[in-house]
Amino acid sequence: MGMTMTQKILAAHAGLKEVKAGQLIQADLDLVLGNDITTPVAIKEFNKIGMKDVFDKKKVAIVPDHFTPNKDIKTAEQCKMIREFSYEKEIENYFEVGEMGIEHGLIPEKGLVVPGDVVIGADSHTCTYGALGAFSTGIGSTDMAAGMATGKCWFKVPSAIKFVLKGKPSKWVSGKDVILHIIGMIGVDGALYKSMEFVGEGIKNLSMDDRFAMANMAIEAGGKNGIFLVDDKTLDYAKKHSTKSYAVFTADDDAEYDEVYEIDLSILKPTVAFPHLPDNTRSIDDVGEVKIDQVVIGSCTNGRIEDLRVAAGILKDKKVAKGIRVIVFPVTQKVYLQALQEGLIEIFIKAGVVVSTPTCGPCLGGHMGILAKGERAIATTNRNFVGRMGHPESEVYLASPAVAAASALTGKITNPEDVVNEEVR
Amino acid sequence: MKAMGTVFKYGNNVDTDVIIPARYLNTSDPSELAKHCMEDIDKEFCNNVKHGDIIVADKNFGCGSSREHAPIAIKATGVSCVIASTFARIFYRNAINTGLPILECEEAVKNISKGDQVEVNFETGVIYNHTKNQSYQAEGFPAFMRKIIAEDGLIQYIKKNLKESGDMEE
Ligand code: SF4
Numbered sequence: 001m002g003m004t005m006t007q008k009i010l011a012a013h014a015g016l017k018e019v020k021a022g023q024l025i026q027a028d029l030d031l032v033l034g035n036d037i038t039t040p041v042a043i044k045e046f047n048k049i050g051m052k053d054v055f056d057k058k059k060v061a062i063v064p065d066h067f068t069p070n071k072d073i074k075t076a077e078q079c080k081m082i083r084e085f086s087y088e089k090e091i092e093n094y095f096e097v098g099e100m101g102i103e104h105g106l107i108p109e110k111g112l113v114v115p116g117d118v119v120i121g122a123d124s125h126t127c128t129y130g131a132l133g134a135f136s137t138g139i140g141s142t143d144m145a146a147g148m149a150t151g152k153c154w155f156k157v158p159s160a161i162k163f164v165l166k167g168k169p170s171k172w173v174s175g176k177d178v179i180l181h182i183i184g185m186i187g188v189d190g191a192l193y194k195s196m197e198f199v200g201e202g203i204k205n206l207s208m209d210d211r212f213a214m215a216n217m218a219i220e221a222g223g224k225n226g227i228f229l230v231d232d233k234t235l236d237y238a239k240k241h242s243t244k245s246y247a248v249f250t251a252d253d254d255a256e257y258d259e260v261y262e263i264d265l266s267i268l269k270p271t272v273a274f275p276h277l278p279d280n281t282r283s284i285d286d287v288g289e290v291k292i293d294q295v296v297i298g299s300c301t302n303g304r305i306e307d308l309r310v311a312a313g314i315l316k317d318k319k320v321a322k323g324i325r326v327i328v329f330p331v332t333q334k335v336y337l338q339a340l341q342e343g344l345i346e347i348f349i350k351a352g353v354v355v356s357t358p359t360c361g362p363c364l365g366g367h368m369g370i371l372a373k374g375e376r377a378i379a380t381t382n383r384n385f386v387g388r389m390g391h392p393e394s395e396v397y398l399a400s401p402a403v404a405a406a407s408a409l410t411g412k413i414t415n416p417e418d419v420v421n422e423e424v425r
Numbered sequence: 426m427k428a429m430g431t432v433f434k435y436g437n438n439v440d441t442d443v444i445i446p447a448r449y450l451n452t453s454d455p456s457e458l459a460k461h462c463m464e465d466i467d468k469e470f471c472n473n474v475k476h477g478d479i480i481v482a483d484k485n486f487g488c489g490s491s492r493e494h495a496p497i498a499i500k501a502t503g504v505s506c507v508i509a510s511t512f513a514r515i516f517y518r519n520a521i522n523t524g525l526p527i528l529e530c531e532e533a534v535k536n537i538s539k540g541d542q543v544e545v546n547f548e549t550g551v552i553y554n555h556t557k558n559q560s561y562q563a564e565g566f567p568a569f570m571r572k573i574i575a576e577d578g579l580i581q582y583i584k585k586n587l588k589e590s591g592d593m594e595e
Contacts, residue, residue, distance in 0.1 A: 049580055
């Protein structure tokens with residue numbers, strides 16, 4: 001019986017020739033990741049084990065990003081705890097506020113993940129690195145502690161759903177729209193416990209930033225991981241960002257998939273997820289009149305340079321609608337600097353947008369843009385659960401940077417086509 | 426090991442943001458977290474929950490973030506067990522790793538109502554509904570997970586097994 005991409009990576013890291021769906025294995029880890037919310041809990045558990053050092057100082061990454069720059073005293077104390085732990089254990093990949101970014105933007109950018117790796121992170125969106133052809137998945141703090149101690153993690157080998165992408169997306173359709181479409185199609189538990197494997201000639205029409213946004217939201221379909229076939233774009237990215245050695249795994253021809261979907265990218269439309277679940281999607285044509293109070297462009301899903309370019313292209317020489325708060329938060333300091341050098345930050349500020357330092361901030365209702373009762377936001381983030389961005393009676397609509405930026409100009413959810421004539425993408 | 430208590434009943438996709446909203450994640454103190462458990466979908470939960478009570482929910486319980494604060498908060502409210510049709514996978518791992526008993530049983534979820542008195546036997550997986558005089562059989566855990574649970578969570582298990590290497594194939 002053949003293996004899927006994911007199964008092959010797991011087998012190689014478990015020292016096994018073959019693995020089957022449902023089998024419990026222990027795999028060697030290439031990276032163990034944590035953030036400022038999950039690491040404090042992991043440290044407490046790590047200390048209970050009684051190990052002096054982490055298994056490998058190079059293979060642990062700790063990124064304070066959720067409530068940083070520290071939003072209050074309790075947060076400051078949590079961050080102090082992880083900072084001291086990182087120094088004491090001489091963890092090489094601890095990123096202080098000035099060099100940080102949202103973890104899932106930062107880790108690939110720093111070259112800490114390459115194709116073929118096995119990564120666990122105490123953050124559910126760790127699945128983002130599947131864009132690079134790695135197996136990466138979210139786990140909890142106790143798993144993080146055990147991973148830091150032993151360099152290993154137990155997994156139940158997942159079965160998989162295959163998505164064969166074909167065609168080229170039209171101008172205003174991005175990776176975000178593709179993944180929202182898929183989640184709308186299979187549901188928020190449509191890939192529960194499973195891998196989502198993205199293959200097909202259509203992936204060549206998706207940039208790395210598109211792929212990161214798609215793999216990022218595998219968890220929103222319940223997926224264990226989302227993974228892309230490695231191609232030239234992946235290898236270019238890996239070589240540009242990392243000196244680590246990589247390994248390319250492809251599925252066997254006779255690999256078994258629970259389901260196979262063929263998706264024609266050329267017929268997809270910009271897609272919006274209505275409250276309060278990411279699978280509550282509608283095509284932009286069926287959105288109707290939805291007035292908004294706030295626009296959030298950024299996050300580990302869509303805060304990369306292409307996302308900011310698209311948004312700036314739409315906002316250039318225009319003003320955001322009166323009374324609408326628009327917040328852009330670049331995913332990392334590097335992206336922020338690049339946006340500055342490309343003149344995007346100036347476009348944003350002139351349009352009446354506030355640009356925040358990289359932080360998770362409003363994405364999880366942490367700080368920097370919380371919603372009041374009854375308010376509505378359109379966001380390029382990944383979750384629109386009850387209370388996600390603030391008051392339990394506020395609402396979040398998920399969309400691409402293009403739709404979010406177009407909506408900023410009109411004050412209601414808007415098709416970018418309706419506000420832009422010239423070529424900006 | 427047994428549990429017995431009154432049922433709090435919820436629907437599909439109870440996510441970690443409603444189990445414990447992010448605005449309270451600036452602490453990991455279980456008793457602090459417990460004060461806000463479920464408050465965004467059920468304001469009465471924290472006022473009414475008693476030691477031993479049971480949460481019953483439909484599909485994909487615990488979807489969303491990886492925050493272990495979610496099972497920690499539930500456990501700290503005194504809830505003795507969560508029964509659901511299915512669990513989101515990170516929540517499932519976290520519950521086992523932190524010692525919050527969970528059971529998957531669609532039949533139980535279909536038949537149990539809010540306020541029912543329910544008893545759970547973890548050895549046999551039998552769920553008995555005293556109010557309706559019905560019993561349901563839950564799925565058992567794979568042997569490897571039973572080992573973790575028997576060691577009272579992953580950390581104890583790791584401590585014990587640190588020196589033994591070798592794989593855990595079934
Ligand atoms: S940006 Fe949002 S989804 Fe991404 S890691 Fe931060 S809180 Fe999580």
